[in-house]
Amino acid sequence: MTGDLPKAQPTPDGTLTVFSERYGELYASRHGAGRQSRAVFLEGSATHLHPSPRVLEIGFGLGLNFRTTLKQVSGRGAALAYRAFEAYPLPASVLAEVSAGEAHPLWLALLDAWDAGVLRGELELGGGPHHLRIDFADVNAADLPKGWASAVYLDGFSPARNPEVWTPPLLARLAASLASGGVLATYSAAGAVRRGLIAAGLDVEKRRGQEHGLIGKREFLVARRA
Ligand SMILES: C[S@@+](CC[C@H](N)C(=O)[O-])C[C@H]1O[C@@H](n2cnc3c(N)ncnc32)[C@H](O)[C@@H]1O
Structure with a gap:
């Protein structure tokens, strides 16, 4: 990060996002951050139907996809395992600002533990039915679990601005991290x-x-491992 901390800005569905100075883009759709998180990632990957989802996310960002997933999965009494990579974390204060009103104990614990x-x-x-692990690292330099994920959320900035998270070798490693029947959504x-x-x-x-x-989103992709 350079300069002042980014300020949260509203999107039409009432959810907030911020502008990344580093990448010159918003963290989520200006047409509706929460709506995109649900339609593309949660539902696109069929995580909303999975009995005990195991999600691998590339980049954790503001934690919006995590909150969307945690809310839906815990609301139906299912277990959730969530692993994420984030190379350039924002401070906890920014995550707190965009998630104002979010009261899930795991999210509050995350805010407390984030900066350390x-x-x-x-x-x-975690410890209960919901488990979260975030590696603050470049995903290209990281080991990924093999055959593990019921869902991969591929949510880097755009291929034009953040090309290293869309390369064929990384896409192949993400495909290999899916369990059979698992779905990558982007x-x-x-x-x-x-x-x-x-x-x-x-x-x-x-x-x-x-x-x-x-x-404002003509098309998106879901990709299933047979
Ligand atoms: C569009 S934002 C993610 C939004 C996030 N999924 C959410 O729900 O709030 C893209 C994220 O990818 C991270 N990122 C970019 N390149 C990365 C890399 N090589 N490894 C890990 N994370 C990366 C960025 O720092 C940024 O936080």
């Missing part, structure tokens, strides 16, 4: 991303944003 976890390089919370529908996911052996489906209640 960033200094240590990792954060692990908001990007770029041709190179689609081709990289196909080359990684996944069955790729393009979904139309409009059919999933998304404004």
